[in-house]
Amino acid sequence: MNISKEHLIYAGVGLFVLLVFYSSTKEVELKEVGESDLQEQKEFDSKNLPSNLKPPYKLATGEQIPRPIKRNFNIFSIGKPRFDNDF
């Protein structure tokens, strides 16, 4: 049987697709945890979080609240705040 270069390329691509599929789906070994083990939880420290999950900046007491950029100026904004209470 004559295996051409083209066949080898197709086989390589097929193998690659299979590898991608296999590595993207991963069954987790079932590791049960008892309720008592949970009481020995380690202390949470937000410093260990990746940057996209770190807590946002908290203003210090007395620090001025930034004025968000309003999309539209509204004459009624002068005076009592108008809240959307209808979530």
Added chain:
Amino acid sequence: MIFSVPTRHEELTLLIKVRTYEPQKIRIKVIDAEQPNTAFTDRYRIVEGESIFFVRMPVSPNEALVYVFNEAYGNMQVGEDPSVEVISITKEPLEKKLDVIDFTNPQVRSFVNFATRFSFNAGTLPSGTYTSDDRQFVIKYLPTITDGGMEQTTPARIDIDSGVIEVSKKQFRDFTIPNRMAILLHEFSHVFVNDNIDDEVEADLNALLIYLGLGYPRIEAFEVFAKTFMAAPTEQNKMRYQKIVNFIDNFENYNTFINEQ
């Protein structure tokens, strides 16, 4: 039953396959093993035979705890409750539809980052005023939301004119992260995305578009809107809920229309 799953802060989908031998109300909870008051889902389904719970997690903890139990008997260890069995837990890539979100808009990018970080940490954040990195967005995290000394039922609200969002810590602490995201995106949409700032339905749908595009679970969106609307079951809220249900059902097929006639 509680299982420990290493998720390493990745975005992923957990597939939890369970089996029962007659119809049983099975509850699934996924929480952070380290950070208190931080849940990624808390839902139930009536299961008869084999069933898979899909838990979409655009954000995840370093280590997740997966609770699976029969509501009738409460949480028990493996083998103690013959009414339910966990067959497998599998990690799969998260399916997102980022093309539906206008990430060319810097306000959307900034708010999604801010809301994600706030929602992830809201279970342990102290009350105070928080801002996004670019200082465009402000959340006042209050013990409760009050008006004239009276506690309000709303979990969050936005000052339509200043864009400052107020959030009730008392209510937010018990919400899942997807619940928190849906609420914050609704408030953001009012002022920064809507054509009509006062339109509740438009804010609901604009928020859902971002929420679903990021890959958050549909069921948690239904849940948070339903909870809020049950607290105020007006005709308008019933109509809003129906529109939300239709929008979510159609999302997978890209049949999403936001502008009202």
